Amino acid sequence: MEINQLNPDIVSVAPSALRVFDHEISADPDIVKLTLGEPDFNVPEHIKQAAIASINADQSHYPYYWGIQELRDAASTYYREKFGYQYTADQIVCTVGATEGLSATFKTLFQPGDGVLIPMPAYPVYKAMALVNHLKPIMIDTTANGCVLKPQQVTDAIKANPDVTIRGVVITDPSNPTGVVYSEDQLAALVPVLRDNKIWVISDEIYGELTYGVQHYSLSRWLPDQTIIINGLSKSHAMTGWRIGFAFGPTGVIDQIAKAHQFQVTTPTSIVQYAAVEALTHGQNDAAAMRKVYEKRCDYLKQELTKLGVTYVEPQGAFYIFMKIPEQCQLDSFAFARQLAKDYHVGLMPGAPFGDPQALRISYASSNENLHAAVDALTKELTKLGVLA
């Protein structure tokens, strides 16, 4: 039957350009990928053993849709100790990774037509989620302000969109793709304008444990009644493909999100829920070792990019560097990235889906060898294009 009778909100949105580009270059068996946002580390052994124990114990039946009690208890304690979150177990829903938490949250908080502020550069899935829920994404360019949203920009966006009820903002902190981390002051500065305008905060803190020399703060500290935190174990415990995350929110709202979640997936995989209990009760330091390695790699890349005369947003967290493609290249981000993939078998993520068609995102959740290959490819390409002597 005719595709034009399908839901236009689904039909008109593009599939994630990140996954599609990654899939495209994966056809090359020799490709060195620094594309997707996933740790090259393996799941820590004690968590793997917990998953195996769960399988052997036949814990294969339906967990309650909020997630098993032990896991919500463990998440309550773990994140309180880590970041000062103030949520009891019954204010936490276990989700199929951060994505599912975001999806249930977008679906629950807003009504069709509502506006959602998305500071750019941003992970492109936020915009897609706004669109599939028939919301109006309002993109705010933050590059002039070090990729941090300023209160004045919120006020300006409200004024510039008089016909839209702006009811949400997505804060990704630490940021994907820039690695920028909001300071305590920068977050506190946003509080009055968000409170006065009753703007829901979707606070994506999935990279919260990966900061270098700075502390991660959560907007929920100031705005507990209007913040939904999205977090999970994909990055902190290298469990991307296992798909376990959490949504934290005030009573009355989190219950509604739990419902949306139930009708999306029922519940995350039982095996992974039991493994996650182990991660949160005995894996408090799992991220620390990875963080040290990431930081060294970050330093290496910054140094090499600087040598090449390439500029980038100064990163303080996550595992990305968002670099500018030198103007002289006269190639947009997809063309440049495809060239690197074709000529040197190196995959970097085009910046266009994040909002900057003149940038590339380098993930350094990849081996030193791969990072060397990336630097080498960039050097050769910039030389070929006459940017380097």
Added chain:
Amino acid sequence: MEINQLNPDIVSVAPSALRVFDHEISADPDIVKLTLGEPDFNVPEHIKQAAIASINADQSHYPYYWGIQELRDAASTYYREKFGYQYTADQIVCTVGATEGLSATFKTLFQPGDGVLIPMPAYPVYKAMALVNHLKPIMIDTTANGCVLKPQQVTDAIKANPDVTIRGVVITDPSNPTGVVYSEDQLAALVPVLRDNKIWVISDEIYGELTYGVQHYSLSRWLPDQTIIINGLSKSHAMTGWRIGFAFGPTGVIDQIAKAHQFQVTTPTSIVQYAAVEALTHGQNDAAAMRKVYEKRCDYLKQELTKLGVTYVEPQGAFYIFMKIPEQCQLDSFAFARQLAKDYHVGLMPGAPFGDPQALRISYASSNENLHAAVDALTKELTKLGVLA
């Protein structure tokens, strides 16, 4: 902030009464549950070993959002051989259980306001999914016709709802909660009216391998261009809590469902995807042994209910008996079920959420001992209420 500003489609829908009731009675540590629709069998050993091997092999990275190629290949072959499905791997999306496949399908096929026919009694999640997607569920009572939808009922529903564009129907075959299996003729009879009225078929075939003495057919055989099949390993391989399912559909439509799915969950758990490959390549007969046991239990329950003078819908598949609460009881399904739970520590599912407040659903995916306990409790309760001498 105010809950009345949240999405009214989410706020107004109730959480699944099935899960809530199950959770409620689970507070009793002595409860014998015949409530949820999940096998009491464990995941077959060879599938558990495949999951463990996947963990040990560190296959913990993001699978492609459609699901891994091996799994979609295996699903294409397995379901072709089992039920004659005609779908290539690129017409199959791997989902987080059947629920997520249903959710992505509801979201994709319809536009807000569209009508969706739901033959009753029905699994209540369909109605909830229609409501959260701002659709109009139109319930059709099929009890007078042996719980099978008749073509005339489709025509009548269209006439009775002149202001609604009816664009979908949900067929659950074998049925939850009645265990009714559509015959080849009954399905073929529906084809013209569904084709002529361009009605999408959401064909939930999750119990397809569990039929007793009859064959399962799929409406996709007649209506390949307008059917989305939902299936998965929860029932056939006792993998409920592991959460793996599949959506099958025509090219052009399944791609859109894949997108909706991507923005819901990214992809199902990697471990389970690899384990599912094992299930589909070496577990063709896993369901057979379970089916034999279920059939015996079904026969036992039918015999005992008949002795008690209790009527039920004649089941031919799944693992449920949908029994009538004798009129003389003067208790609705929730009151009766709560009484059984309170007095005899036996949990049966109230029929009201399925559309019949004078019925109970007994799941016989439970041990013989538990079935005896259920029969015993029913006997005592009916005696107490003066229905039995």
